[in-house]
Amino acid sequence: MNHATPALDNLYMEIILDHYKHPRNRTDLSHLDDSTLHENPSCGDSIKIEVIFNPDGTIRDARHDGHGCAISTASASLLSERLPGKTPAEARQFIAEFIAVLRGEAPPERLDAFGDLAALGGVVKFPLRVKCAALAWHALEKCLEGK
Numbered sequence: 001m002n003h004a005t006p007a008l009d010n011l012y013m014e015i016i017l018d019h020y021k022h023p024r025n026r027t028d029l030s031h032l033d034d035s036t037l038h039e040n041p042s043c044g045d046s047i048k049i050e051v052i053f054n055p056d057g058t059i060r061d062a063r064h065d066g067h068g069c070a071i072s073t074a075s076a077s078l079l080s081e082r083l084p085g086k087t088p089a090e091a092r093q094f095i096a097e098f099i100a101v102l103r104g105e106a107p108p109e110r111l112d113a114f115g116d117l118a119a120l121g122g123v124v125k126f127p128l129r130v131k132c133a134a135l136a137w138h139a140l141e142k143c144l145e146g147k
């Protein structure tokens with residue numbers, strides 16, 4: 001009876017492909033050394049993230065650079081859109097909630113509050129892709145250390 005489900009999946013796929021083809025906030029981060037590079041060898045994804053802070057300590061901008069599959073690229077793009085204005089503590093909470101969904105510890109519906117990011121909730125069904133989706137988030141976690 002649930003005719004909405006396939007259409008919803010298509011919508012989510014469209015969001016992911018759009019962010020893969022036109023990643024938001026992607027820029028050249030070759031000035032960052034290789035210690036900031038995060039990799040997912042099982043898929044070949046690699047990413048760097050740079051976070052710019054406002055004088056009050058909130059996040060002004062998050063940029064990413066790298067190459068990878070549609071899921072890892074879209075995840076970085078979607079993540080970067082949601083960060084401006086957050087405090088480091090809020091960003092850490094945000095990461096924890098997203099990772100909990102990816103690990104199956106929280107229902108995918110939790111992501112509904114995060115706009116287009118909900119598109120990544122379907123990744124839970126594909127264990128091999130979970131690492132792709134999580135890569136940017138672990139990279140961001142590293143950027144927030146000590147903040």
Ligand code: ZN
Nearest residue numbers: 043045069132
């Ligand atoms: Zn991947």
